[in-house]
Structure formats: structure tokens, C-alpha cells
Amino acid sequence: MENVVIITISRETESLGDEIAGQLSQLLNYECIDREQLATLLHEAGQDDLDENIDRNKFLIWAKNVREILYKQTRKKPIIFLGRGGQTIFQNGPHTFHLLIVSSPEIRLKRIMKKYRQDEVTASHILSELDRKRERFLLEALGADWKNPLLYHLVLNTAFYSVDQSCQVIQEAIKNIGPHPVSREQQPLFPSLDFGGNQVEFVHPSEEEFSRILDFYRIKWLYEPRTFPLVWDSEGNVTEAFSPDFYLPDFDLFIELTTQKQKLVRKKNRKVKRLRELYPQIKIKVIYSRDYMHLLQKFGVEDNT
Amino acid sequence: MIESKLGECVFSRSEIEQRVKEIAAVVNRDFIGKRPLIISILRGAIFFTVDLTRLLTIPYDLDFMSLSNFKTGFKKVEIEKDIDEEVADRDVIIIEDIIDTGLTLNYLIRVMEKRFPSSVVTCTLLDCFDRRFIEVPVHYSCFDIPDIYVVGYGLDFRGDYRNLMEIYTLHDPSGRSTQILKQMGKGGSR
Numbered sequence: 001m002e003n004v005v006i007i008t009i010s011r012e013t014e015s016l017g018d019e020i021a022g023q024l025s026q027l028l029n030y031e032c033i034d035r036e037q038l039a040t041l042l043h044e045a046g047q048d049d050l051d052e053n054i055d056r057n058k059f060l061i062w063a064k065n066v067r068e069i070l071y072k073q074t075r076k077k078p079i080i081f082l083g084r085g086g087q088t089i090f091q092n093g094p095h096t097f098h099l100l101i102v103s104s105p106e107i108r109l110k111r112i113m114k115k116y117r118q119d120e121v122t123a124s125h126i127l128s129e130l131d132r133k134r135e136r137f138l139l140e141a142l143g144a145d146w147k148n149p150l151l152y153h154l155v156l157n158t159a160f161y162s163v164d165q166s167c168q169v170i171q172e173a174i175k176n177i178g179p180h181p182v183s184r185e186q187q188p189l190f191p192s193l194d195f196g197g198n199q200v201e202f203v204h205p206s207e208e209e210f211s212r213i214l215d216f217y218r219i220k221w222l223y224e225p226r227t228f229p230l231v232w233d234s235e236g237n238v239t240e241a242f243s244p245d246f247y248l249p250d251f252d253l254f255i256e257l258t259t260q261k262q263k264l265v266r267k268k269n270r271k272v273k274r275l276r277e278l279y280p281q282i283k284i285k286v287i288y289s290r291d292y293m294h295l296l297q298k299f300g301v302e303d304n305t
Numbered sequence: 306m307i308e309s310k311l312g313e314c315v316f317s318r319s320e321i322e323q324r325v326k327e328i329a330a331v332v333n334r335d336f337i338g339k340r341p342l343i344i345s346i347l348r349g350a351i352f353f354t355v356d357l358t359r360l361l362t363i364p365y366d367l368d369f370m371s372l373s374n375f376k377t378g379f380k381k382v383e384i385e386k387d388i389d390e391e392v393a394d395r396d397v398i399i400i401e402d403i404i405d406t407g408l409t410l411n412y413l414i415r416v417m418e419k420r421f422p423s424s425v426v427t428c429t430l431l432d433c434f435d436r437r438f439i440e441v442p443v444h445y446s447c448f449d450i451p452d453i454y455v456v457g458y459g460l461d462f463r464g465d466y467r468n469l470m471e472i473y474t475l476h477d478p479s480g481r482s483t484q485i486l487k488q489m490g491k492g493g494s495r
Contacts, residue, residue: 145419215380216375216380216381216382217382217408217409217411217412218381218382218412218415219408219411219439248439251439251440253439255438285438287438290452291436294405294452294454295406295436297454298406
């Protein structure tokens, strides 16, 4: 691997990027430099790390310092540079290899649920927040979409490969690297946002139509991800519960569609009221039949429900 | 169900003129010493944009944007007509005819934020908060309206009524719109 002295790894939250970086550094005998180690190196060099109020100009000054420090570091030992916009800092640099590690939202969500021992709703909100923070940093720093595959030599989807297999693929890719520099022509506006909505079986056609409207506006959603117990019997068994139709992680908001008759709406209203009493931290919006009709009318959809 | 016939007057020409003048004065005050980029969202906001910008005394750049409709068969919203001006480091004012669900404006704000503006504010002719389910910031609003279908002054029904100088409801045989307007102290046919 002597032709490559810097491997930059960009990764989505919970895409196994950290695990791959750790294993790869052992296999290749490269030094792995993550955020904390970089901060130490910057501090030793008398330079400031980036603070929360990042902007493009600050990033450019910081990136220049990082480039100098890490090139010096490679004289001692080749490095794996994890995150921090490495693909931009060393863009088109000599003897560099840029790797992007991704995974599907569903799998990352499951990893978060396992790691933090949280249910789907909480985990999806955590994932959404972590993705948002990462995206914000990289967007403000890079001035481009960091998920543009043309910024990288290799994009690896760990939905299909374990950490071991990923390391093998990466080693092969580095061995066979060609001379072409990466380009950054293509800049998709938003990466895929779906949480696997296509596989959902909706109870009511109106819900499916509503999901299409959310998809149209690229708003992430989960279908009936959580059931809230509302009433318990004397032995503590749940006798009444409520599962709102949608959860929008980016807004931490539940949506309930009601296109039913007035009698059933009253029953549902009681449930929503009870939910608000028992779970005051939960944000829920009820879209009633009239609201829904307006929505369909606005979007020019015939009501077939 | 509403019909394509005009209903009652919600905001008269003089009321609209007065509010647009007031909003223009606030924008003039808030953007003093700046040169904002005003982005008018086609097609509904065009009449409001013209009247508002005529009253601005600050320097500004004006551009237009339009988005694809859900009904046109796109799976995802697309920018059909993008702005020509650069957004980076600009103070952006997005002008809408009506903000209701918040879906369109939320998307527009996300698009703008990816272009590194100094700031983004929103300005709307009508704010229908009752229909909102996505939270969006509304910085300047001429009128709050209840959950009724309105046309005129840029807002249309199947392409009609944009050119009206006033804002009307569409005829609502159920009487609901009339009742709501009465509560607002409004009403009156054309």
C-alpha cells in the first residue's frame, strides 16, 4: 500500500465507518486519526481546532493547518484520517485514497436502536439529529454535498458487507488504484431520505396518499412506529392504546389522519386528548377529514377514499 | 364541497393596499443598509411581489422561482424554474402568496440553506395557520386567514381569479365559509 499514505474515510452515522477505520489501521499498520487525535495534534502545533460557529472561511484556514500537520505526520507513518471533511482537505492530493462508507437508513436505524437501546421512534429522531449535525458541518465546511460519489475513490455500502469483508474490498481497491483524479461535477441536492416507505402496508388508502405527499416534499416519515398505552386495568394490563399514523423524525412530530365518520372522530379525539395528558412531551397533529380534503384539493388529487 | 363560483369578499382592495404598504415599511426598516435578494415564488406570489417591491425604498435584487406540482406526476418536488442570482452571502426574502401546510416553504428553506445565504426570511400575503402541520418561520405576513379556500390577488382556482384586485372565498354551499367570515367581521359578495 506504499502508493497511498493518506486514506480519508467519510461515513454516515452508524455506517460502521469507525469500526472499519479501526480494523483497517491494524491491518495496514496505518495510524488512525480521529477528531480527538486531530485536536491534540493541532493543539501541539499551537493551532486552534474548529469551534461550533463554523463557516467556509474558518474552515479553509483550519484545513490548511490540518493539511500541513497531517502531511508531516505521514513522514512518520501513513495515516487513516476519519471524518472532518478529509476528502476535501486532501482533494486531488498525491498518494491519497478517499473512501465513503454508507448504509441504508433502515439498517442504520436498527444499529442505533441496538446501540442506544431505544425504540424506533426515539432512534429515528436520534439518527435524524446526528445526520443533520454531520450534514450541517460538512455542508458549511465543504460548500458541496459530501455524499457526491464523485468526491471519492470508493463508496462502500455496509448493508452488504461486514467490517471484515469491507476491509478486504478496500485493500483490493487501494492496491488497484488508477491515476485518475476525482471530480466533483455531480451534486445531488438531497441524498435518499426514505426509511423504506415502499415496503409499508397501509391500513387506509388515505395514508398511502399522504405518504406520497410527504415523499414528494422529501420529508422523512415512519408509519405507525409507536403505540402509546392509554388505559390500564387494575392488574396493569393495557386495555386501550393509540398508534398515530405517522412520525416525522425531522420535526419530532406525530401525525394522525382521520377521514372517518363523526362518531369515530369523537372516539379518536378522546384518545388524542388522553395521549396529550399522559405524554405531554409528545407533539401530535391531527389532520381531520376537512383538512385532508383541502390537502388533496391543494395537490390536485382526486379523493378515492 | 366548494364550487368554482365566487363567494364573499375577505379582503378589499384598500385593505390589501394598506397592509402591503405596512409590510413594505417594515421590510424597508429591517433591511436598511442591505441589498436583499427577493425571491418570488411563481405563480401565486407575483401580484403581491409587484405591489410590495414597488413600495420598497431599499435597493434589492428580484428573482423568481417555481416548483413542480404534486399533480404533475413528479415523484419528488423539483425546481422547475430556478433563480439566476447567486444566493451565497445574500440576505434572502422568500415571497409566497399563502403559507398553509408549510410543506412548500419548508422545502424552499432547505434548498436555500444549501446555497449559503447570510439569512433567509419569509414574507407571505396570507398565513393560514389552521392548516399548518410542518413548523416554518413566517417573518412577514399581511393577513392571517382561517381555514377557508380563497382566490384573487394572485391566488387561483384551476387557473381562474388570479387577476382579481380583492381576495374572495369560493362559493361554499354548506355556509361554513360565510359563518367563519361573520366571526371575523367579514363578508359581502362581489
